[in-house]
Amino acid sequence: MIRFIRNSFRLLGMARILARHDALFPLALVPGGNVLAFFARLTAPFSRRSDLPPGRRLARALEELGPAFIKLGQTLATRADLIGDDVAADLSSLQDRLPPFPAKVAKRIITEQLGGPFETLFVEFDDTPVAAASIAQVHFATTPDGREVAVKVLRPDIGVRFARDLDLFYWVSELVELTQPRLRRLKPVETIKTLEDSVHLEMDLRFEASAASEFRDNFASDPTYYIPQIDWERTAEHVLTMERVKGVRIDNVEALDRMGVNRSALLAKAAGAFFQQVFRDGFFHADMHPGNLFVDETGQVSVVDFGIMGRVDRQTRLYLAEMLLGFLTRDYRRVAEIHFEAGYVPRNQSLENFQQACRSIGEPILGKELSDISVGRLLGQLFQITETFGMETQPQLLMLQKTMIVTEGLSRILSPNENMWELSRPLIEEWMRENLGPEAKIAEATRQAGSMLRRLPRVIEAAEQAAAVFTDQGLRLHPDTVAAMRGRSSNGQRKTGGISKQSILLWLAIAALSVALFMK
Incomplete structure (x- = not known):
């Protein structure tokens, strides 16, 4: 009850600040939010209508609310499925300054x-x-x-x-x-x-x-x-x-030009480094705004502020690579299959319908000029169809998608007519060949075989222990059970109709017991 009263008053105070900035729309997600918004407008001093976009208004309110709300806004910037594309885009530029x-x-x-x-x-x-900062x-x-x-x-x-x-x-x-x-x-x-x-x-x-x-x-x-x-x-x-570290901010194009830095080559370095972070290492800088990247006279890029980092496990990287490759080659069937294989889309959904949805996302984006293609936006729109197909939110991919959008925005500042994904294409092709090609499948099979060989002594030992259980102690079964397994009734008469369901279940139970003993 104390928590309820305390947070109710704090929620009203927060609503009043939202009202002052004409940013009450997030309260639609809160039970009783409309009533709360009404009272907030009545009691908030200097409440006014604003001509700014909703996301900008919300960003200003969050900055006034303080450090935790700024961080919340940055988190919501990855959740276009919750707040919409436009608001998420405005929140992605939320300034963490105090x-x-x-x-x-x-x-x-x-x-x-x-x-x-x-x-x-x-x-x-x-x-x-x-x-x-906050x-x-x-x-x-x-x-x-x-x-x-x-x-x-x-x-x-x-x-x-x-x-x-x-x-x-x-x-x-x-x-x-x-x-x-x-x-x-x-x-x-x-x-x-x-x-x-x-x-x-x-x-x-x-x-x-x-x-x-x-x-x-x-x-x-x-x-x-x-x-x-x-x-x-x-x-x-x-x-x-x-x-x-010393240098100029990476988005200061005038200073870069005065220093004689080749911006196209600089973009290629940055794109390659981002690809290596995500796909080679599975460990990426998740706060890649220009204030954290500096360039010196030699064109070297220095990175600072490692408070927000992201990780992507190897299997997710493989799924992501195949997914992006499927989109870029317009193989929407494969894109849909990957989502089902990864468990992102429940099995009770229609593969064909999801394939159609993927096409509706990919075609408008991939039909643009190469320099205008945004993989981050593509992923963002893909996440928006989650409600229709029951996909569950994937937090690790949301953070990656936000970082992609920020990085792509930076690439357009450095060299508007080039696409960072095209510049890093040689790295992408090499990584795909090493991780998804025939050689990779052979290497993975070899690795799994080696793992099995390393476990073989334990398996043999477990088998010997299981054999000892059966031979030394014996596996005692009730006579009716033995009869049922043989397909006979308790009075010794053979049943007709072949193997009974009970017999099959009993044999499966014995098999499960044996497996459990072997793998113990």
């Missing part, structure tokens, strides 16, 4: 976390942060040995604020699932769980440091794509220190 907290507070946190006098940690420290802010500094570094410091009390807001999000999503069965397949509670997991990882900067370290290892042999080195001695739960 006023900075004082430098003296940052220094206090650094001293407490790293356990030493501040002067022994940094000889220079810029009091003005270069970035201030979770943390970043200062440039210099270490005693002369290295220039970037120091990320978590906001004070951010954990308490997020915990309070996440409780509200869970409460609302639980109400939605309880009262609106048609929305359960969209997994609103699981969406908030994904947000919570992401935020918890972001609020322990050691995890971000670990992600950066893994990312750096993945691209250690690529001189064109640089990941800064972590200073582990100056990194703790609330402080992260890494090598400072």
Whole structure:
């Protein structure tokens, strides 16, 4: 009851801010949302109608509501199936910016976390942060040995604020699932769980440091794509220190042109690196906005901010590759089959109807000029047909789709007449050949055979144990059971009509028992 009262008042307060920005439309998903919207309009000061698009209005309201709501908006940007294409596109550019907290507070946190006098940690420290976001802010500094570094410091009390807001999000999503069965397949509670997991990882900067370290290892042999080195001695739960990178933002085309950087070659590097992240490594940077990518005079791309990362397992990568290949070659039958094989579409749905739906998505997009084809938009529209065919939401693919859209938008800034997927085509073809071609199938069969051979001694041992059970202890069956297995009645008379159903079931039970013993 206390939780209900607390969150009801907080929901009304949130609604009033939404009303002030004329962004009450998300309340349509909440039970009693229309009544809540009515009271919010009556009580909200300065409530007004806006000519801005709905997504822009919602973005402004979320920025005012604070850090957790900004993160929620960024999560919803991946859920076009919930809020629609246009709103999702507007939320994808939601700015994660907040006023900075004082430098003296940052220094206090650094001293407490790293356990030493501040002067022994940094000889220079810029009091003005270069970035201030919802979770943390970043200062440039210099270490005693002369290295220039970037120091990320978590906001004070951010954990308490997020915990309070996440409780509200869970409460609302639980109400939605309880009262609106048609929305359960969209997994609103699981969406908030994904947000919570992401935020918890972001609020322990050691995890971000670990992600950066893994990312750096993945691209250690690529001189064109640089990941800064972590200073582990100056990194703790609330402080992260890494090598400072220099250059201009990747979307500053005027500066790139002055530096003499070939933007077409730069796009090819970025496209290739993104493909390698997703398909080669299954570990990708999920916050690829231009503020996290910098380019120096040599054309080298440096990446920062590893708080939001995505993972895609190998089987999903194979499904995704075949799915995209099917779309690009207009093999909609194969696209539909992949969805059924992956379990994305329930087996009770019509394969032919889903094939037709895939064609309705692919043809309008693939009929465009090559430079206008957006794989991210294609995936977004594919996810929108989920309600018709009962597909369940795939959170890992939603994050990937959002990242694709951001990356494609960046590619159009760098070189509007080129398509990033065409530029990375050699990598795509090589990866497909290595993972989906005949050689790959032979290699997979060899791997599975090797795995079976490694398990063979255990299987033999289990078989010997099972044999001991049968021979030493005996498998005692009731005489009626034996008679039934032989197809006879309890009085010894043979039944007519061949093998009985009971006999088949008994033999299957014995077989299942044997398998269980062998595989134990």
